[in-house]
Amino acid sequence: MMEARGLSRRFGGLLAVADLSLTLRVGELHAVIGPNGAGKSTLVNLLAGELAPTQGTIWLDGADITDFSVGQRAKAGVGRTFQRTNLMLNMTVLENVRLAAQASCGGMLRRAARVQAPIVAAREALRRVGLDPTGDALARTLSHGQLRQLEIAMALAGQPRVLLLDEPLAGSGAEDAEPLVALMRKLSREHAVLLVEHDMDVVFAVADVITVMVDGRVLAHGMPAEIRASAAVRDAYLGHVVA
Amino acid sequence: MIGASRRGNLLLALAGLAVASMPLWTGAYHMQLASTALIAAMFALSLQLLVGGAGLVSLAHAGFFGLGAYTVYLLGPVSVLLSLPVAALTAAVAALGIGALSLRTTGFFFLMTTLAFGQMLFFLFHDTPLGGGLDGVFIQRPDLIWVVSKAQRPAVFLLLNLAVLAAMYAGLWLLMRTLFGHALLGIKANEHRMRAMGHDVQRLKLAAFVLAGALAGVAGHMAALTDAFVSPDLLGWHRSAEALLMILLGGIGALHGPILGAVALTLLEEFSPLITERQRLVEGLVILAAVLLLRRGLAGIAR
Numbered sequence: 425m426m427e428a429r430g431l432s433r434r435f436g437g438l439l440a441v442a443d444l445s446l447t448l449r450v451g452e453l454h455a456v457i458g459p460n461g462a463g464k465s466t467l468v469n470l471l472a473g474e475l476a477p478t479q480g481t482i483w484l485d486g487a488d489i490t491d492f493s494v495g496q497r498a499k500a501g502v503g504r505t506f507q508r509t510n511l512m513l514n515m516t517v518l519e520n521v522r523l524a525a526q527a528s529c530g531g532m533l534r535r536a537a538r539v540q541a542p543i544v545a546a547r548e549a550l551r552r553v554g555l556d557p558t559g560d561a562l563a564r565t566l567s568h569g570q571l572r573q574l575e576i577a578m579a580l581a582g583q584p585r586v587l588l589l590d591e592p593l594a595g596s597g598a599e600d601a602e603p604l605v606a607l608m609r610k611l612s613r614e615h616a617v618l619l620v621e622h623d624m625d626v627v628f629a630v631a632d633v634i635t636v637m638v639d640g641r642v643l644a645h646g647m648p649a650e651i652r653a654s655a656a657v658r659d660a661y662l663g664h665v666v667a
Numbered sequence: 668m669i670g671a672s673r674r675g676n677l678l679l680a681l682a683g684l685a686v687a688s689m690p691l692w693t694g695a696y697h698m699q700l701a702s703t704a705l706i707a708a709m710f711a712l713s714l715q716l717l718v719g720g721a722g723l724v725s726l727a728h729a730g731f732f733g734l735g736a737y738t739v740y741l742l743g744p745v746s747v748l749l750s751l752p753v754a755a756l757t758a759a760v761a762a763l764g765i766g767a768l769s770l771r772t773t774g775f776f777f778l779m780t781t782l783a784f785g786q787m788l789f790f791l792f793h794d795t796p797l798g799g800g801l802d803g804v805f806i807q808r809p810d811l812i813w814v815v816s817k818a819q820r821p822a823v824f825l826l827l828n829l830a831v832l833a834a835m836y837a838g839l840w841l842l843m844r845t846l847f848g849h850a851l852l853g854i855k856a857n858e859h860r861m862r863a864m865g866h867d868v869q870r871l872k873l874a875a876f877v878l879a880g881a882l883a884g885v886a887g888h889m890a891a892l893t894d895a896f897v898s899p900d901l902l903g904w905h906r907s908a909e910a911l912l913m914i915l916l917g918g919i920g921a922l923h924g925p926i927l928g929a930v931a932l933t934l935l936e937e938f939s940p941l942i943t944e945r946q947r948l949v950e951g952l953v954i955l956a957a958v959l960l961l962r963r964g965l966a967g968i969a970r
Binding site (some may be wrong): 528 | 846856863
């Protein structure tokens with residue numbers, strides 16, 4: 425379980441995230457939506473440790489991890505994907521995921537081909553996202569949709585309990601969306617998932633809980649049906665998109 | 668960065684055998700030339716661990732080479748079994764200090780920081796009496812394990828240098844196949860992602876920097892042993908730049924690239940004066956042509 429309490433982040437005069445609290449539970453997909461500039465990506469970066477909060481604390485399974493670096497959080501069980509594909513494009517698909525799994529390995533002078541644990545973890549992660557047949561291909565030869573799946577496989581390879589998915593469908597067409605939606609449903613059974621996504625059809629199809637952010641603040645929080653019915657949310661956000 | 672293929676390693680081994688047989692069919696002059704090329708290859712190969720391995724372009728590297736060479740001078744005539752490890756260790760300690768500080772920066776700033784530290788080492792020997800002055804000094808060679816007559820020297824040093832280069836190449840070839848080597852390549856490909864996934868990027872880079880420095884120290888030691896002469900010039904930043912050129916010429920993506928580049932550049936320096944007085948121009952044009960025409964350097968031709 426991951427928890428943010430009173431999280432704020434200021435960039436100069438701009439309060440990108442303001443006194444925000446939320447809880448991510450295993451078995452629950454928590455979607456964060458909001459107009460551009462609402463602070464969603466800042467929130468992901470705060471939770472992942474890429475940015476330090478100006479105020480507030482972050483907790484993972486009862487431990488305060490506010491001061492953890494991004495690498496320490498990854499090792500503690502926080503996996504994330506990136507909005508812009510952020511891979512080792514000239515390496516094979518398997519090697520990308522294997523490197524993700526290798527982060528927790530000691531004995532750095534062992535032959536990589538003989539150290540089974542990260543290879544097994546990588547194959548398992550590729551299987552879960554449905555990329556196992558492409559393992560030996562260079563990452564740069566994958567389609568856009570497959571690259572998005574690879575992003576998720578790399579996050580999974582670190583055996584995280586919490587998954588932060590930062591616009592996993594960014595740049596995807598409708599044909600890419602379907603397998604990713606099915607995948608997210610599966611993932612939310614075993615992980616605590618935070619999803620930042622612009623595609624409202626996807627969000628309402630997969631989310632168990634939705635938080636609506638506007639100007640760095642929580643505008644509304646509730647079940648998808650409640651959010652859909654909320655007049656305030658419609659006015660502030662959904663109305664503009666749907667209309 | 669990948670090591671040569673099985674066939675490539677076989678070709679390298681054959682070339683090594685050809686060099687090893689030089690005492691049978693050639694004279695002292697060409698054996699000394701070969702030794703020069705082998706030492707340049709060691710130095711460029713040690714830098715390749717940083718450039719091709721971790722994506723770190725350092726201009727401090729000649730400083731570690733020079734430290735290794737000056738260690739031989741400062742130790743005086745001791746056994747080579749002592750001078751070699753001490754040279755490697757001295758260079759490694761310097762690399763640890765310089766690396767710990769300069770690896771806080773990246774990209775252009777890393778380049779400039781290593782330039783500054785490298786030049787500090789240069790001036791340490793250039794402007795203080797520590798290293799025997801700015802003109803350099805002749806040194807007493809460390810004792811080899813057996814007595815070598817003056818006539819035997821070129822052949823013995825040639826074989827020694829060849830053995831050290833071969834060991835260095837084999838060691839790095841194996842190292843790049845370990846978890847450590849794979850992690851370095853990951854850092855070279857995408858440092859940010861590696862850090863985000865939980866790799867201790869800073870420590871991995873420092874380990875590579877120290878090891879590369881130690882190997883440069885070994886190369887410098889072999890240079891001092893071979894030439895019986897050291898000068899502050901060995902530590903100058905242009906030596907680092909020259910090694911970078913060798914890597915570029917030989918192939919940045921191949922572990923054996925710098926060996927090919929070092930041999931090619933040494934031969935070019937030797938034979939271009941036969942064609943023209945403007946040898947730097949010839950070298951420049953050859954490197955330019957190689958970079959423009961051979962995207963993978965000399966190592967790419969054989970693939």
